[in-house]
Amino acid sequence: MEKILLPTQNIRELQADASGGDVVITVTVGATVPTGFEHTAAEEIEEKIGVEAKISKDRGRIYFPITSDKLFQVHHLKSVDNLFVVVEEYDHYQFKESKEESLVDLQQLASKLPWTDALEVWKLNRALKKKKGHRKGGSGGKAKPSSEVSDATAADTEQQELPQAEVSAAEGQTKTEGSTDAEAYTQDSEEAAPGAKVTKFRVTCNRAGDKHSFSSNEAARDFGGAVQEFFQWKADMTKFDVEVLLNIHNTEVVIGIALTEESLHRRNISHFGPTTLRSTLCYGMLRLCKPQASDVILDPMCGTGAIPLEGAIEFNSSFYIAGDNNDMAVNRTVNNVCHIQRRRGDKGSVSGLPIDTVQWDLCNLPIRTSSVDIIITDMPFGKRMGSRKKNWDLYPSCLREMARVCRPGSGKAVLLTQDKKCFSKAVSRMGGLWKKLHTVWVNVGGLHAGVYLLKRTGAVFGQTPEDIYEPRGAVNSQADEKDDKELS
Secondary structure (H helix, E strand, O other): OEEOOOOOOOEEEOOOOOOOOOOEEEEEEEEEOOOOOHHHHHHHHHHHOOOOOEEOOOOOEEEEEEEHHHHHHHHHOOOOOEEEEEEEEEEEOOOOOOHHHHHHHHHHHHOOOOOHHHHHHHHHHHHHHHHOOOOOOOOOOOOOOOOOOOOOOOOOOOOOOOOOOOOOOOOOOOOOOOOOHHHHHHHHHHHHOOOOOOOEEEEEEEEEOOOOOOOHHHHHHHHHHHHHHHHOOEEOOOOOOEEEEEEEEOOEEEEEEEOOOOOHHHOOOOOOOOOOOOHHHHHHHHHHHOOOOOOEEEEOOOOOOHHHHHHHHHOOOOEEEEEEOOHHHHHHHHHHHHHHHHHHHHOOOOOOOOEEEEEOOOOOOOOOOOOEOEEEEEOOOOOOOOOHHHHHHHHHHHHHHHHHHEOOOOOEEEEEEOOHHHHHHHHHOOOOOEEEEEEEEEEEOOEEEEEEEEEEOOOOOOOOOOOOOOOOOHHHHHHHHHHHHHHO
C-alpha cells in the first residue's frame, strides 16, 4: 500500500504558544461538498482560510490542511456539507483478492493508525460546539449518498436522526510521550471524567468501485470490531460520541473522524417542501453568478426560498425577490424568512433581510422590463414537481419571460434542471436572447442535473422572433445531439 505524501497530513507541530504553551496540531480536514462544486468549495477555502484544498478523485470530497487553533474557521464555510478530520489516507491501498484476507487486513489496520491527533482535534471540536451552544438531540441528518456509491453503509446513509450523545470522554490532557494512542485517549477520559460511561462509537463505510471482494457492511463490521477492541469503546449505531469514517473509492482509502453530527446544508431551512435545495448547493449556484452590490436578484420559482435566503445571508449587499405560483410554497418561504430573522434577532444581530416574497404567474411576472440583474432558480425536473410533457411548453415560455425582465447585455441567469434535453432545446430556440456560457454537472438526490450559466444578449426584448418556435437548423440539432450524448 502506498501512502499519500501530504506535507501537512497529521503532523504534530509542538509549538509552544507564548501565552500559555498550547499545543498546535496540524491535521488534514476532509469535507463532503455538492458534486460538481468541488472547485467552488476549494475557492471558498482558499479565500476564507488561506490554504489550498486538494480535490479528491472521489467526486464530492475535498481535503485541506488546518491547524487546531484555527479549527473554528471550518464551521464558517458555506459550501461544505459534512466535515471530518483525517486519521490516515492511502492513495493506492492494495486489497487482497479474497474477501477473508481483505477483511483481516482492515482489522489489523485499526491498531496501526495514528489516531492521536485526530482524536485531539475531535475533542477540541466538541468543546467548540459546546461554547457555541449547539442543541443536544437535534434533528441532524446525513447527506444522501451520491449515485456513485455502490453499497449502503453500515449505518443508514439516508436522512436520519443523529442525536448528540452524552459526553462520555471529556476534554482532557494531551497524551504523554511513549504511550500508545489507545492508552492515552482512555487515560485522558478517565482523568477528566472519573466514572464516566464508556465512549460510544460507530463506523460508517462509504465504498465505491466494482473490484472489491467485500461489501460496505462487511468492511464496517470487521473494521469496527477491531476499533472497538483497540479502544475498548462501546458500539452504538444511533447515540454515539465518535463516528469513525471508512471511505473506500477504488484503491483510495481514507479513515477519518466526523466533526459534524448533522449536515451543514440544512442551516437555513425550517419549513421544508418536496424539492427543497441544499443550502450548500444554493451557495455554489450563487457564487457562480458572482452577485455584486445593489444587484437585483430574482428567483421566480422559489419553492421554500432556499436560494434567495442563502443569498440574503451570504451576499447581503444585493436585493432578492422570491416568488412562486403555489401559495403553499410562498407561505413556506415567508416562514423560513421569519425563522432566520427571529434567529438573528435572538443573537443580537440585525434581523432584517434584503428579501421580498410574492405569489405570481411565472410566465407573466409583475416586474418591469430590463430591471433584474440576475435570475437564479431551480426549475421543475418533471419528477416531483410538474411533468416532462409540461416542461416542453413551460421552459420556452419562462425563458422568454426571464429574458424580458433581465437587463440586456449584462444580465445573467443560473438555472438548475435535470430535464437536460428539454432545456437545451428551449435555450437553442432562444438564441437571440440567451447565450449559454458554462454548465456545472451536479448530483441532486441521486439525479444527474445541470446548473446552466446563461448571459442575456444585448438584443432588445420585443424586437426578436424568439417567441416563434420554428424548427431548428442542422447546426443546432447537431449541437444538441452532442450535448445529449455528453449528458447520458
